Amino acid sequence: MHDFVFHNPTKIIFGRDTESRLGAELRQHGIENVLFVYGRDSIKKSGLHGRIVASLREAGIAFHEFGGVSSNPVLTHVRQGIDKAKMQGVDGVLAVGGGSVLDEGKAIAAGARTDNDIWYYFTGTEVRDALPVFTVPTLAATGSEMNGNSVVTNEETRQKFNISSPLIYPRLSILNPALTFTVPPDYTAYGAVDAIAHVIEGYFTQEAGAPLLDRLVENIITTVMNSHETIMKHPDHYEARAEFMWAATLALNGLTTAGTRNHSFPNHMIEHSLSALYNIPHGAGLSIVIPAWMKWYSARRPDRFWRFAYKVFGLADAEAGIKALERWFNSIKTPTRLRDVSIPERDIEKIADNCGDLAELWGLNHIYTREVLIDILRLAA
């Protein structure tokens, strides 16, 4: 095991109806006035918005609503949120929704405590201060509810970049698996792909690790796959939604990479270009990139791919493991080829060009050169 620092201070309250405790919890955290960030009207239709408002009012917490966060949250909207947070003098940010809402909430929290434009943070400057963040996720996928990451797209420059800071770990996240009953099948499947992607990136790219961590990753993948199969048949199966949700949280809360060395996120890197350029859902982009990347990468780490095939699918053949994962993506109806989301093969060079900036920012440009990116993307054609 490689040296590591693990510090995840997020408090998780997990279970049915737990959102009713939100107001009292915020009060305990010393919050009096929050920016209430959400997405489209779905949380109003589902009644969640009303329950959140009731809980805040009951605890005497003032709030200012800021809706309209889009899937793949965009910088202009983040800036509007920061303006509103500053204008209203809020002392915290409450994000209620999917991973995009949580990520935008975190970006607003950081932006509200700086006089610089928030995009400086996304292009390499370390976050220096942030308002406390609280979340109520309505989708199991990104793990944003228990980590310090936020991903935002700059529409102008077509860059989908991220910040990572201990300051934007949520102080509290309230996870009620029943809130995810109404997530439609396609977005549930994208969430499954995202959670699996979060653990396999490190699993395959790490230089040092340990059997303990390998088994933890395999456990999370197996949990996501098994629970997703139950959810496909019974969307309101509480147990399956609960396991799926907690597995997605554990997939990116720091545990699976604590002790690994030089893990990287090449699939996320390439996918960020797909959703920056074509605004496709993150999970859909990942299920296109992953099999292609695996085919390109597997010869470099045959031992890891053999283990993956054996432990996850019971197959004693590295190639067969990749095919099995691709078949599983097909079975849950997520795309596995660029054409499945109407991206023409002639765009591959443009995608590779877009990816160059992030490859440089993440220090992966020595491996993922323009030529390599084109090779990988051709395998997805």
Next chain:
Amino acid sequence: MHDFVFHNPTKIIFGRDTESRLGAELRQHGIENVLFVYGRDSIKKSGLHGRIVASLREAGIAFHEFGGVSSNPVLTHVRQGIDKAKMQGVDGVLAVGGGSVLDEGKAIAAGARTDNDIWYYFTGTEVRDALPVFTVPTLAATGSEMNGNSVVTNEETRQKFNISSPLIYPRLSILNPALTFTVPPDYTAYGAVDAIAHVIEGYFTQEAGAPLLDRLVENIITTVMNSHETIMKHPDHYEARAEFMWAATLALNGLTTAGTRNHSFPNHMIEHSLSALYNIPHGAGLSIVIPAWMKWYSARRPDRFWRFAYKVFGLADAEAGIKALERWFNSIKTPTRLRDVSIPERDIEKIADNCGDLAELWGLNHIYTREVLIDILRLAA
């Protein structure tokens, strides 16, 4: 999965030579004056004491030494530590040593912030305040470095009781697996038993759980067993010591029971009487109690025991799984019978009587009546 709250704010710094960062870290946590708690002279002989002192001095942190913590820490010594902490006006407690030292450090931290006698907390009063706790474990076993538990023995009343409070989670624990190279084979084996005990208590007694959590427990057991086998042959095998250490921490940091319902710790309960009465090492007591308890309990949860046998030992037979664990305890030379530690069979009733108080305090007296305790202990005769 059952509803749960998970909140573990302890920061872990893990790796070689990490104790050199202690002083700077304490400074960052705002500490200026600590009580430095340790056990016998072994940390002086190993050079660790000198390195800790150097790191504290370099960071300009005043410290007051309080050594002499015994295995199975005792109340009179805890009270002396509290007096010293109050007299010196320390603003934090630094515990360097095995689980006993960490537990005593936590008890001192709580006791230093109350005018009542510390034993009130151990007999059911909730901890209201505590000094911040920092730890450098030198033994992998108890998980005390990442949880809010402390176990102390009242020599006068012969009661080995515990406190559990969010206030005594260490703010920071520095884990250097190389510090455990010199742990002798018997105490390394006791540590393995303790870590395994921490996860199997919940695994077998829970009413609700999830495959995700079952696999996490099985992963920890497998890790402890495999790494211990390497350590027996190569005591200074860094990788094995590292996996063993992190697995022992994860075994009791709240993760394995988050989502379970009505888990209990009957083996720990019975063992506390053995070490309270005979001052045997905790792990030695556990390896005596566990096989006996399993034989008594297995008919109540045949499904769990079948799963345990299959997943941990590859055996398709619940009974055989219990025997395999007992054989494994024998192979690592931990006792599995009362006579192995010279406890005579005629003491069984006395042990059961001693256990009654804790059974009542933990709300287990309706299951673990005097008669049941005698039955279980007879299976260990």
